[in-house]
Amino acid sequence: xxxxxxxxxxxxxxxxxxxxxxxxxxxxxxxxxxxxxxxxxxxxxxxxxxxxxxxxxxxxxxxxxxxxxxxxxxxxxxxxxxxxxxxxxxxxxxxxxxxxxxxxxxxxxxxxxxxxxxxxxxxx
Amino acid sequence: xxxxxxxxxxxxxxxxxxxxxxxxxxxxxxxxxxxxxxxxxxxxxxxxxxxxxxxxxxxxxxxxxxxxxxxxxxxxxxxxxxxxxxxxxxxxxxxxxxxxxxxxxxxxxxxxxxxxxxxxxxxx
Amino acid sequence: xxxxxxxxxxxxxxxxxxxxxxxxxxxxxxxxxxxxxxxxxxxxxxxxxxxxxxxxxxxxxxxxxxxxxxxxxxxxxxxxxxxxxxxxxxxxxxxxxxxxxxxxxxxxxxxxxxxxxxxxxxxx
Amino acid sequence: xxxxxxxxxxxxxxxxxxxxxxxxxxxxxxxxxxxxxxxxxxxxxxxxxxxxxxxxxxxxxxxxxxxxxxxxxxxxxxxxxxxxxxxxxxxxxxxxxxxxxxxxxxxxxxxxxxxxxxxxxxxx
Numbered sequence: 001x002x003x004x005x006x007x008x009x010x011x012x013x014x015x016x017x018x019x020x021x022x023x024x025x026x027x028x029x030x031x032x033x034x035x036x037x038x039x040x041x042x043x044x045x046x047x048x049x050x051x052x053x054x055x056x057x058x059x060x061x062x063x064x065x066x067x068x069x070x071x072x073x074x075x076x077x078x079x080x081x082x083x084x085x086x087x088x089x090x091x092x093x094x095x096x097x098x099x100x101x102x103x104x105x106x107x108x109x110x111x112x113x114x115x116x117x118x119x120x121x122x123x124x
Numbered sequence: 125x126x127x128x129x130x131x132x133x134x135x136x137x138x139x140x141x142x143x144x145x146x147x148x149x150x151x152x153x154x155x156x157x158x159x160x161x162x163x164x165x166x167x168x169x170x171x172x173x174x175x176x177x178x179x180x181x182x183x184x185x186x187x188x189x190x191x192x193x194x195x196x197x198x199x200x201x202x203x204x205x206x207x208x209x210x211x212x213x214x215x216x217x218x219x220x221x222x223x224x225x226x227x228x229x230x231x232x233x234x235x236x237x238x239x240x241x242x243x244x245x246x247x248x
Numbered sequence: 249x250x251x252x253x254x255x256x257x258x259x260x261x262x263x264x265x266x267x268x269x270x271x272x273x274x275x276x277x278x279x280x281x282x283x284x285x286x287x288x289x290x291x292x293x294x295x296x297x298x299x300x301x302x303x304x305x306x307x308x309x310x311x312x313x314x315x316x317x318x319x320x321x322x323x324x325x326x327x328x329x330x331x332x333x334x335x336x337x338x339x340x341x342x343x344x345x346x347x348x349x350x351x352x353x354x355x356x357x358x359x360x361x362x363x364x365x366x367x368x369x370x371x372x
Numbered sequence: 373x374x375x376x377x378x379x380x381x382x383x384x385x386x387x388x389x390x391x392x393x394x395x396x397x398x399x400x401x402x403x404x405x406x407x408x409x410x411x412x413x414x415x416x417x418x419x420x421x422x423x424x425x426x427x428x429x430x431x432x433x434x435x436x437x438x439x440x441x442x443x444x445x446x447x448x449x450x451x452x453x454x455x456x457x458x459x460x461x462x463x464x465x466x467x468x469x470x471x472x473x474x475x476x477x478x479x480x481x482x483x484x485x486x487x488x489x490x491x492x493x494x495x496x
Binding site for chain 3: 136137139142143144146147172173174175176177178179180
């Protein structure tokens, strides 16, 4: 998944505002579902971010085309963890490990097969 | 209502990103309700933005404290119009006329007294 | 130019937050330059938004793919005006007329040929 | 430092969009300087986010007033680490450890006294 850096993504330092990388990663996660003709929200099931460990390695700039790579680290009953990396050509700008929990009616639940079918192939 | 300009509000041009002024105005509209102990969402009634006429008059910068002034221009059955101006000390940075429509279940409806009580005093 | 609606673009009303349409339009304006191998910032020349007249016609939702269409309305020495419309399939969600001014060192200046070459073909 | 949750901070799930907590924390960091009559950008010195370890513990909702508490964890020559926690009344919604590096001309440099005077009192 590719992302262009626009004005709105930058701040007065001339680089991408730090929390925008989390937005780019969320877009990439949603796109896993959309690109398969599915939705990240299904019969009340959806995911929320629970933990993030992030490293900001190199700055990205206005006009840059970034690539988000997503790998499955761990798949549990009601949660899963991803490694998401953002590259500018060969150089890595950002990486994060993110844990997401599956919720329905506000409570953690077993991830339904609708989602599992898309998560399992993300394994490296 | 006062608003501080933070990193997230600026872009690489070093000034406030243009659409952020609309966000500042929306905060000021919501605060009309919150500061009176009410909510802009009430029994399914809420408002959506329908029209905007905006002028960007002077730039605002990181760290600036801006003041949003809100005046009622017109009050109709199912909609109302505001003049919202954003000042940096004496200087006006931004002004907009915004028309909002009251919705319930996705359809325009008569504005309930719960909201009217707060809108009428905004008249200049 | 196509834009996907992600989580970050929506609000608790379940629809696209109103000022995000301005961001989508800004992306489309920047992409005019990027897609031609140019940049919207050139030798200190750049554009700032001066006026907006916007109509919010139909809501857009999470997962929607929107299309931004941009037409040149008027081209002056130091400024130009665009019509930008956002469609969801055949239905128009948003339209705005936006006036942009060319600046260098903070002052309005004649639009350089570098930009003119890309603006003129936008005429309907 | 208190932060109100506005429309723009929520997503269609009805809760605060996850990366917005990072924005709230950044506002609190900037306010450390602003409230002392200083700026987070001084003679070319400024800070960039290097690492984040974040936990999303409880959701926050439209209209909530959140409080950001900031404590110094470690102060080094060219960097420092903070614990930032966001509370809704007594309940903690979010916590993160964030490492920031002091830059000048794009390179890590010794934190100048101008900043140190404000960081040291943040020690618990």
